[in-house]
Amino acid sequence: MEDSVSNTVLIIAFSMLLAALVLAFARLLKGPSINDRIAAMDLIAAVVMGFVLVYSVMINKSIYFDIPVIISLISFIGTVAVSTYLKHRYG
Amino acid sequence: MNSVILQIAAKYLKWLLIVFAVLALLRGHNNPGGGFIGGLMAGLAIVYRGFAYNAFQVKEELQDRPGYYIGGGLFAIFLSFLPSLFAGKTIMTGLWVKIPTPVGEGIKLGTPFLFDIGVFFAVIGVTLLFVFSLTQKQH
Numbered sequence: 001m002e003d004s005v006s007n008t009v010l011i012i013a014f015s016m017l018l019a020a021l022v023l024a025f026a027r028l029l030k031g032p033s034i035n036d037r038i039a040a041m042d043l044i045a046a047v048v049m050g051f052v053l054v055y056s057v058m059i060n061k062s063i064y065f066d067i068p069v070i071i072s073l074i075s076f077i078g079t080v081a082v083s084t085y086l087k088h089r090y091g
Numbered sequence: 092m093n094s095v096i097l098q099i100a101a102k103y104l105k106w107l108l109i110v111f112a113v114l115a116l117l118r119g120h121n122n123p124g125g126g127f128i129g130g131l132m133a134g135l136a137i138v139y140r141g142f143a144y145n146a147f148q149v150k151e152e153l154q155d156r157p158g159y160y161i162g163g164g165l166f167a168i169f170l171s172f173l174p175s176l177f178a179g180k181t182i183m184t185g186l187w188v189k190i191p192t193p194v195g196e197g198i199k200l201g202t203p204f205l206f207d208i209g210v211f212f213a214v215i216g217v218t219l220l221f222v223f224s225l226t227q228k229q230h
Contacts, residue, residue, distance in 0.1 A: 073107065
């Protein structure tokens with residue numbers, strides 16, 4: 001694997017993504033209002049997309065590249081669904 | 092919810108999701124993907140349109156459709172059992188047929204693919220059923 005990215009870069013990328021995931025999850029758990037939780041869920045979806053991309057860089061295969069597209073479309077639907085629920089409940 | 096931006100976006104993003112769903116369906120069995128994943132994506136595409144156009148309140152239009160999807164999918168799964176039964180093999184054995192085409196290597200069709208199509212439609216129906224029953228107003 002001469003043409004792959006070096007190990008140090010991958011370790012840094014994975015640890016930063018992991019830190020972002022942990023922070024977003026903490027916000028999801030303790031978020032004072034439900035809007036913070038919606039934003040945290042969206043952020044978690046974005047971090048998972050980053051994980052998939054870094055992993056597919058690590059194993060040198062492009063077969064996982066359409067997973068982030070699908071995750072972004074579906075997480076948008078989740079946000080819209082929770083917003084609809086909030087509007088029916090409070091508005 | 093009547094948002095113009097969401098309606099315009101849903102009109103195009105729905106087809107994008109369906110294209111990815113069919114891609115996952117056709118790619119499955121040897122690569123990541125398959126009928127279940129494709130069915131989830133196609134079901135969410137229909138749900139997406141429902142959210143944009145506020146279609147979950149229109150009961151008479153959408154109520155019977157999940158049942159049709161589930162029934163059609165289960166019937167396709169049942170049809171995929173028949174060739175292995177009539178060929179005298181154990182039931183659910185995968186049988187493949189290669190259809191030659193003028194260009195390329197030909198198309199491989201088989202009972203696992205029919206099974207995947209059945210799972211695809213059944214999962215679409217189950218997804219729609221879940222979302223419809225979750226968005227109904229409580230009496």
